[in-house]
Amino acid sequence: MSESTTGGGLGSALREWRTRRRVSQLELAMRAGSTQRHVSFIESGRSMPGRSMIIRLAESLEVPIRERNELLLAAGFAPAYPQTRLDDPQLEPIRTALERILHGHLPYPAVVVNRYGDLVSANAAFHALTAGVAPRLLAPPVSVPRVLLHPQGLAARIVNLDEWAWHIIDSVQVENARNPDEQLQHLVGELIDLAPPRPRESPHHLGFAVPLRLRTEGPDDDRELTLITTLTHFGTAIDVTVAELRLEAFLPADEATSLMLAEALR
Numbered sequence: 724m725s726e727s728t729t730g731g732g733l734g735s736a737l738r739e740w741r742t743r744r745r746v747s748q749l750e751l752a753m754r755a756g757s758t759q760r761h762v763s764f765i766e767s768g769r770s771m772p773g774r775s776m777i778i779r780l781a782e783s784l785e786v787p788i789r790e791r792n793e794l795l796l797a798a799g800f801a802p803a804y805p806q807t808r809l810d811d812p813q814l815e816p817i818r819t820a821l822e823r824i825l826h827g828h829l830p831y832p833a834v835v836v837n838r839y840g841d842l843v844s845a846n847a848a849f850h851a852l853t854a855g856v857a858p859r860l861l862a863p864p865v866s867v868p869r870v871l872l873h874p875q876g877l878a879a880r881i882v883n884l885d886e887w888a889w890h891i892i893d894s895v896q897v898e899n900a901r902n903p904d905e906q907l908q909h910l911v912g913e914l915i916d917l918a919p920p921r922p923r924e925s926p927h928h929l930g931f932a933v934p935l936r937l938r939t940e941g942p943d944d945d946r947e948l949t950l951i952t953t954l955t956h957f958g959t960a961i962d963v964t965v966a967e968l969r970l971e972a973f974l975p976a977d978e979a980t981s982l983m984l985a986e987a988l989r
């Protein structure tokens with residue numbers, strides 16, 4: 724690959740990330756400890772930055788570390804961030820920590836997913852919550868958004884399906900807009916096909932979050948769980964696999980839900 728081609732590929736990619744983040748050349752230069760002239764030359768392909776400068780620019784734009792590797796490759800450098808299989812012995816401390824966190828959330832459902840919402844691990848409460856879901860939806864790879872919104876998943880039990888479905892879709896769209904990915908875009912299309920029409924109003928918000936209102940199964944199926952979700956990730960991860968993991972916890976929004984979840988695991 725010629726230097727001009729390499730520089731042009733890096734320059735256009737850097738410009739796309741800067742535009743996506745709505746950061747000016749001057750602001751990016753100040754964040755990265757460079758000059759606007761240098762940033763301009765990099766984007767136009769007139770200057771080839773060193774490896775450390777590319778990393779500083781990517782960090783300044785909050786580029787995901789998988790895509791930071793791609794920027795380095797575009798400039799002819801080796802990737803800086805490893806991508807280790809989750810079952811690799813090196814990640815045993817990470818796996819142990821995640822399992823402890825999942826267990827610590829009991830009796831409340833919690834899952835660990837990758838950047839696409841595919842299930843990596845779940846606690847017993849989540850498995851109890853998804854009892855009755857079609858087996859094919861629970862065959863790996865398990866898409867948690869698909870399980871939630873599919874008619875053979877939890878959709879039939881979600882009281883506020885129109886509201887909750889678009890909450891999920893909007894979240895995936897925001898992530899895809901911030902960090903574009905073909906698989907995420909495909910997931911958005913699939914979820915839109917599963918969702919009912921978008922509601923004009925959202926009367927069931929708790930003021931700070933969209934709740935998941937879920938009917939229970941069994942003889943007391945007239946009862947309703949009200950859950951809110953939280954997302955956690957490894958903010959300082961330097962491994963691609965670890966950086967893309969997300970912990971999603973389903974927490975009770977009221978005391979009645981807390982009691983029902985506790986009863987379900989007795």
